Amino acid sequence: MTLHLPILQVIVPLIAAPLCMFLKQYPKAVWLFSLLASALTLLISALLLQQVLTSGTIIYELGGWQPPWGIEYRIDQLNAYLLLIISAISTIVLVAAQTSIEKELESYRQSYFYMLYLLSLAGMLGIVATADAFNVFVFLEISSLSAYALIALGKDRRALWASYQYLIMGTVGATFILIGIGLMYQMTGTLNMNDLAQRLPEVAETRTVFVAFAFTVVGICLKLALFPLHLWLPNAYAYAPSIVTAFFAATATKVAIYLLIRFTFSIFGLSFSFTTLPLQTLFLLLGLLGVFIASMTAIYQNNVKHIFAYSSVAQVGYMIVGLSVGSALGLTATLIHLFNHALMKSALFLALAAVMYRIGSVQLNQFHGLGRQMPLTMAAIVVGGLSLVGVPLTVGFVSKWYLVLAVIENGWWHVALLILLGSLLAIIYLWKIVEAAYFKPPVHEAGTIKEAPYSILIPVWVLIFANLYFGIDTRLSVEVAQSAAQSLFGVAP
């Protein structure tokens, strides 16, 4: 059984999704069933991580066909780390889903929601688990197609329009990746990532490989919402059902970052990406621009979901800056921030789901006086926000610390300064929410608004405590990230 864990990781949610249809009449049963499936993937990923940490990379040959002919699943530390993040966030978010979804969706749509959610989860886990370049494309489309449908479930009609725009941009991005993979196959005759990494250097100085690289990187950057390719993200996050936003904000961009790391660091190799091609400068520039422009835009938003969505674009900017450093420490910083950002954003968006549940809106002017009416929810938003800013004792501090260390190690003092300046911008948009919640006269009559139900509050506070816990005890996040980064640099020539 443990032998087949790498494939079970993907198969469990993939099989569970259609099985949901048998329980279609009973949304609550479907919820329990999908929660079970998601918890099972969490268990599997925890086992996988433990196995990888004790006995090294796991190689799984699908159907017993030897790679490079067959499809290979390869779980190294980076994969196991990502799998754990995705399945853990998915499970915690799903605990809160039932209450929120019951309120936000019509009853006949609720069962479909869980089915799509599981499909999307299966797609993301598949992207991370596989070591086959074409398999990546297939799983990418599984997760994306279900994402478009999930976003379109939003109540506001603007959700439809946001979903359509995401569909166009996402498909263009995925097709770009497909072109890149095709060109790589043409030059090397293989789709296996390990094989590609060995064969690409021989043909690296050809125009075909340059073009393949360009298509792949641009396609992935569309998916990860790197500035200026982020235009689909804010509306998609703002108008999707709250639970969907909490899930995607924490996982979808992370999977794309993983792909970027895989392609630039392991497959093409650092020297090709950063020395032969000017990717370093490009990433540094776009990352910093993303941090500043997205943070500035966030300050002027009136919809709190929009504020945090733009903040997500800014946080992706930090991760890209970490990559652009091009050292093991920089990559560690990116990987730590990946973990930490997943914790912050899932907590914040789940708290917004609680607000949505009680008030039915997340406009800033509806937040007036909520500090007293929903004290626990608002306290969660404040703590999560402080973590976003990077205050000591929260996870945000740990990731900013490593990022600044990595940048200074490279001698980029001005970049370190800009990173700190970017954090100040985060204080401004956080303050807008705090001001509305605590210092404005209430808009809702006293006694009409109650604290959010425990079914949402408990998951929110579990995530908030994780934000604090991993800010102090960094063993899991930092150590795994460190050894994953070092092993990537060990493999890369």
Place this chain on the structure above:
Amino acid sequence: MLIGLYNYWIVVALMMLGFFIIIAHGNLIKKLVGLSIFQTSVFIFYISVAKVEGGSAPILAADTSVYSNPLPHVLILTAIVVGIATTALGLALTMRINEAYGSIEEEIIQKQDNQS
């Protein structure tokens, strides 16, 4: 050079044509048409890659020894399925947008969004 690689020229022409339609047209159905053309160009590209000069269909036979590469064909079958799913989803979304906004023109939809 120009004529020998004509299949790639067709691929690039179709690709750019599709991409241009996606960007330039405001009608949601036309955008999807562009997207389909864009994707189809990639299918043709993969199939071109699979061609081996003088190779026959990849079926084991006594009198042939050179075969075309069947792997890209299989890959592209998968990609075609994905393309169909995308187009279907896009069309379904367009229907819902038409019900909600009463239009499938980007300009009109955005004007309505800005008003509300």
